[in-house]
Amino acid sequence: NQTFSIAMIGGDGIGPEVVAEARRVLDAALENEDATLRYTAYSLGTGHWLETGETLHDETLEKLREHDAILFGAVGADPQDKRIPSGVVERDLLLKLRFELDHYINLRPTRTYPGVSTPLAATDEFDFLVVREGTEGPYVGNGGSLRRGTEHEIATEVSVNTAHGVQRVVADAFNRAASRRGHITLVHKHNVLTHAGGLWRRSVEEHAARHPEVSWNYMHIDAATIHMVADPQRFDVIVTDNLFGDILTDLAGAVSGGIGMAPSASINGAGTAPSMFEPVHGSAPDIAGQGIADPTAAVLSAGLMLEHLGLNGAAGRIERAVITQLSEWAERSAGTALGTAERGDAYVSRIKTLTD
Ligand code: NAD
Ligand code: IPM
Ligand code: MN
Numbered sequence: 001n002q003t004f005s006i007a008m009i010g011g012d013g014i015g016p017e018v019v020a021e022a023r024r025v026l027d028a029a030l031e032n033e034d035a036t037l038r039y040t041a042y043s044l045g046t047g048h049w050l051e052t053g054e055t056l057h058d059e060t061l062e063k064l065r066e067h068d069a070i071l072f073g074a075v076g077a078d079p080q081d082k083r084i085p086s087g088v089v090e091r092d093l094l095l096k097l098r099f100e101l102d103h104y105i106n107l108r109p110t111r112t113y114p115g116v117s118t119p120l121a122a123t124d125e126f127d128f129l130v131v132r133e134g135t136e137g138p139y140v141g142n143g144g145s146l147r148r149g150t151e152h153e154i155a156t157e158v159s160v161n162t163a164h165g166v167q168r169v170v171a172d173a174f175n176r177a178a179s180r181r182g183h184i185t186l187v188h189k190h191n192v193l194t195h196a197g198g199l200w201r202r203s204v205e206e207h208a209a210r211h212p213e214v215s216w217n218y219m220h221i222d223a224a225t226i227h228m229v230a231d232p233q234r235f236d237v238i239v240t241d242n243l244f245g246d247i248l249t250d251l252a253g254a255v256s257g258g259i260g261m262a263p264s265a266s267i268n269g270a271g272t273a274p275s276m277f278e279p280v281h282g283s284a285p286d287i288a289g290q291g292i293a294d295p296t297a298a299v300l301s302a303g304l305m306l307e308h309l310g311l312n313g314a315a316g317r318i319e320r321a322v323i324t325q326l327s328e329w330a331e332r333s334a335g336t337a338l339g340t341a342e343r344g345d346a347y348v349s350r351i352k353t354l355t356d
Contacts, residue, residue: 015073
């Protein structure tokens with residue numbers, strides 16, 4: 001029997017609500033497997049910060065390093081709550097985890113589900129994967145302000161792109177494309193951001209030369225938002241920087257049927273620290289505490305975690321349960337009215353009916 005040690009960070013708002021359902025679904029998926037997940041819950045987020053003044057203590061970070069994987073909900077304060085400055089938990093907790101644990105591959109798979117309607121005019125299916133760089137770009141915190149509060153204030157956030165950082169995520173994207181439909185789209189803005197854009201483009205050209213089985217094209221970020229709405233079938237693997245990838249994957253979530261169904265995996269590709277599995281969405285203060293958040297993104301992220309741990313049978317069961325359940329709700333036009341726990345219940349019972 002294999003045992004895996006999982007850190008659970010529910011976080012803020014709907015984070016703990018959706019992670020609780022993901023955990024129930026994980027347990028159901030592993031029921032007849034020769035594998036056990038042992039969970040350790042970490043109470044982190046704005047509540048912890050208000051109580052202790054700490055976001056992520058060094059000792060906690062060291063403990064987190066010992067786990068096989070991290071299941072993460074969401075963090076972020078309600079904008080109405082004036083006690084918590086913007087960015088405290090986003091930067092010093094979530095981004096600190098991604099940076100310290102070297103989550104340089106941020107995978108955000110996007111697909112349509114049979115029966116689930118999308119806001120797009122055409123109802124054709126699509127299935128693409130965004131490989132977002134996770135440790136560099138404008139997220140590094142390399143900024144500052146001069147003459148703050150004066151009319152001559154200058155604020156900067158310098159985007160850092162290293163050859164090492166770009167090469168490793170581009171290399172990963174090419175490998176993933178090779179085992180999918182064999183196409184990569186580099187999304188950037190090299191017509192304006194010539195230095196960083198040039199580095200990304202050269203890196204993609206070099207990898208393309210080594211991967212004759214993978215074709216590629218380039219798209220500016222602004223045009224990519226058009227094509228993602230007008231013709232998302234054209235994408236297989238998108239590789240892009242940290243900020244463009246952030247924005248593009250909220251759009252991807254929306255066009256695939258809803259942000260509540262968009263999973264992600266923050267991967268340490270070298271395996272030197274645990275990877276983290278989290279919905280694309282945030283803490284959704286507008287619906288927190290009402291029991292109405294869609295847990296599907298967290299459930300699918302948990303499925304990505306099982307796949308990462310090599311538990312492919314159980315991972316497949318989660319995916320199949322979600323797909324069949326979504327389509328059944330669609331047939332009955334029932335999905336939209338359901339609460340978080342009702343959806344979790346349905347996924348759990350659906351998994352129990354699956355025979356491999
Ligand atoms: P958000 O993703 O929390 O919410 C955007 C919209 O989507 C809201 O209308 C929300 O109700 C809806 N939504 C999100 N998840 C949903 C779900 N599972 N089911 C149904 N509806 C859902 O983004 P925001 O409002 O920009 O940010 C809120 C807070 O979350 C901020 O503090 C932000 O910094 C933080 N945030 C955290 C993460 C993260 O922890 N990974 C990601 C994004 C935003
Ligand atoms: C996401 C979130 C985070 C990001 C924030 C909360 C730091 O929006 O995971 O998409 O920008 O990466
Ligand atoms: Mn985001």
